[in-house]
Amino acid sequence: MLAVSAEHVRLYEWALGELRDVDDWEAVLFMPDWRERKAQSSPDPARVHGTSSSGRDQFDQRLDANRERFLEQVGGLVAEHAEQRRWRQVLAFGASQQVDRVSEGARGRIEIELADAVNVISENDRGRLLERIESAVEESNRRRELDLVKAAIDAANTPSGRGAAGIHEIERSLTEGRVRHLVMDAEAPPPDLSQVEDHLVEQALRTSADVTPVDGEAAEVLREHGGVAALLRY
Secondary structure, three states, X not given: OEEEOOOEEEEEEEEOOEEEEEEEEEOOOOOOOOOOOOOOOOOOHHHOOOHHXXXXXXXXXXXXXXHHHHHXXXXXXXXXXXXXXXXXXXXXXXXXXXXXXXXXXXXOOOEEEEEEOOOOOOOOOHHHHHHHHHHHHHHHHHHXXXXXHHHHHHHHOOOOOOEEEOXXXXXXXXXXXXXXXXXXXXXXXXXXXXXXXXXXXXXXXXXXXXXXXXXXXXXXXXXOOXXXXXXXXX
C-alpha cells in the first residue's frame, strides 16, 4: 500500500489484517539558481510586464518537474520492494496524477492501482488508515474476481477459446489436465454441488491449477453458468 503526495511517499505492507511500515521517501528540492526578480520601474504602467511573475512561473515549472522525477524514481524503488517481497499488487492513495507518475516509474514491473484519490500521507489515526486499506483490498478483490469470471466465461463462449464453464465441461478439462485456473462459487453451494466442487478442487490442485473461490457479483454471474468456470492451458 502506498500513501502518495507530491513530495512524500510512504510504503506499507498489509498482510492478514496487520499493517507494517516498509519505506518512506521525501523529496529534497533545491532551487539555488532562482530568486524572485523585481519589476523595473516605468513611468508607463502599461509597459510593466511583471518579470517577477515570469520568474515565479519558471520556478513553479521546474519545481513540478522535480516533483515528477521524484515520484518516478520512487516508482522504481517500489518495484524493487515488490519483486523482493513477491507482491502481486500495490494499492495507492493520493491524487491520480501523482499515483500515475509513481506507476510510470515502476515501468510495468508491478501493478499499482489507485484505491482512492485522497491524501492520507498525514493520517495520524493508524486504525482509520487500516480501515481504508481493508476496504480498498475488499473492493479490489471483488473487481479482480469479476474480471476473472468474465474472462473465463467469454473464453468458454468463444470458438476455440481457452475457457470452460459448467460442471461436466470442467470435469472433462480437469481429467485432461487442461485447466490453468479454476473459478468457483464460494457462497454456500447446495450440498450435492459442494461435494462435486471439493472433487474439482482436488483435481485442480493435483494438476497444479490455480483455484479462486469468488463472492458477490462475480458469484452471481458464475451461477448463471453452473457455478464453476475455468481458464484453460490449451
